[in-house]
Structure formats: C-alpha cells, structure tokens
Amino acid sequence: MSTQVLLDNVTVVLNRPKYPGNIGSVARCAKNMGIENVLVVSEVGYEEEKIRQMSTHLAADVVDRIRYEADLGKALSGFHYIVGTTARVGRARPAFQTPREAAAKLVEISQKNRVALLFGSEDAGLTNEELRYGHLLVHIPVSERFRSINLSHAVMILCYEIFLAASGKKTFTPRLATSGELEGMYGHIRDVSLRIGFINPQNPEYWMTSIRRFLSRVELRSREVKIIRGFCRQLDWFCGKQNP
Numbered sequence: 001m002s003t004q005v006l007l008d009n010v011t012v013v014l015n016r017p018k019y020p021g022n023i024g025s026v027a028r029c030a031k032n033m034g035i036e037n038v039l040v041v042s043e044v045g046y047e048e049e050k051i052r053q054m055s056t057h058l059a060a061d062v063v064d065r066i067r068y069e070a071d072l073g074k075a076l077s078g079f080h081y082i083v084g085t086t087a088r089v090g091r092a093r094p095a096f097q098t099p100r101e102a103a104a105k106l107v108e109i110s111q112k113n114r115v116a117l118l119f120g121s122e123d124a125g126l127t128n129e130e131l132r133y134g135h136l137l138v139h140i141p142v143s144e145r146f147r148s149i150n151l152s153h154a155v156m157i158l159c160y161e162i163f164l165a166a167s168g169k170k171t172f173t174p175r176l177a178t179s180g181e182l183e184g185m186y187g188h189i190r191d192v193s194l195r196i197g198f199i200n201p202q203n204p205e206y207w208m209t210s211i212r213r214f215l216s217r218v219e220l221r222s223r224e225v226k227i228i229r230g231f232c233r234q235l236d237w238f239c240g241k242q243n244p
Helices: 003-007 020-032 048-055 057-064 072-076 099-109 151-165 179-195 204-218 222-242
Strands: 010-015 037-041 067-069 081-086 115-119 136-139
Touching: 010 020, 010 072, 010 151, 020 037, 020 048, 020 057, 020 151, 037 072, 048 057, 067 072, 072 179, 081 099, 081 151, 099 136, 099 151, 115 151, 179 204, 179 222
Parallel strands: 010 037, 010 115, 037 067, 081 115, 081 136
Antiparallel strands: none
16 A cells, blocks of 8 residues: 555644644645645634745645634544644643654554544644544653744644654554544433433533543444444433333
C-alpha cells in the first residue's frame, strides 16, 4: 500500500479557529506532510483572501477543498478514529501519548479507517466535552520556559510524525465504528445507566467520561457497537418488564 493512499484517510480538523491566516498556515503544513484534507468547524465565516495569503499558491488546491461545518458532532460523525490534541494535562485529561507514539498507531488504523486529527482554537484549545469525541489524546511536550505553541506548528509536528511513520511496516487493522455510531451507543449506555441507577443523575456526562475512555481503548467495530446497543435494549426491556 502506498504512502499517499494511507494519508488520504487522514483529515486535519480545526475546531473554532480564531484567525483565517492560521487556517491557511495549517493547509500548507498539512500538504507539506502529504495530508490534503482539512475540515474547519465554526459558526462564523472567514476571509478567504487571508487564508490564501498564508497558504501560498503551493497549497491552493488544499484550500479549495476545505470543508466547513457548523457543528463538531456532525463534522466528526463520519470518522472512525479521532485524535484529540491538548496543551493541558491533569486529572480530567490523565491519559495521553506523544505525537510519535500516536503516529505509530495511526498509520495502521488509517489503512481502512477515516482518521481525524482534532485541534482546538488558538486561545482555548479543546474543552473536556470536545475531547470526549477522541479515541486517543495527544500532548506535545514543550519547554517549561515557554509553553505556548502556534496552531500550525502543532499541526505540523503531528503530521510530520505521521508522515515518518507512514513508511513503516503495515499490519492489518479492521474498519472501526464511526463517531456517529459511537455517540449513539454512548447515549444509549447513558440512558440505560440512568434508568438502573448505575451513574449519578446529577452529572451523567462526568460519569460517562470513564466509560468513554475505557471503550475508546477497545477500538470498537460497527458490529460490536450493535451488540452493545442490543444489550442495552434488552436491559431496558427487562427493567420495564420488572417495573411496568
């Protein structure tokens, strides 16, 4: 399998970028590393001239193909594997990998699955809620003296590691469930868990975070998602039968 076919399955997703120039810079960085798919999630428009100025003519074709969506969930629904990026780590974001560690995993997965590299806005990054879409969390280690890193630089670092890993040995990885299928499953699990009193009704999404992290490590296929949802339906039916 060629490197180009592999990278065709990778998309850089920018969630609510503030500056059109950064979109252009990201398009150029992505193309430098052989990735030509860029998706921008925002409810506002951007001045195209500024995007093209920063992308230069070399990435004009990437800019022409940029997709725009207003809703993050809808934008990610067709992807099978999502990588969330974060500059902050802590209790709410305990498990993460470096770009190099993530790249080795992504090369295999992207052979048969659409992969999204999800980046947040320049000033705030991704919220904990937005990171819940991710199967994998990536943190770029930087010097303690200066923690800030430009959006396009972050994109370049991750894409560079994927580009290097793309020439390595490929192994079989099955087609995974899409984000849309997973979100439907998580909603089903949440509803049933609330009904049987398994999770705290005061803040169900907080309790669902641990379930998401656990199941994200499993790398579920579509058939397995259907099995889990079938189990939820049967449990829901049984609860109704016991408590008519």
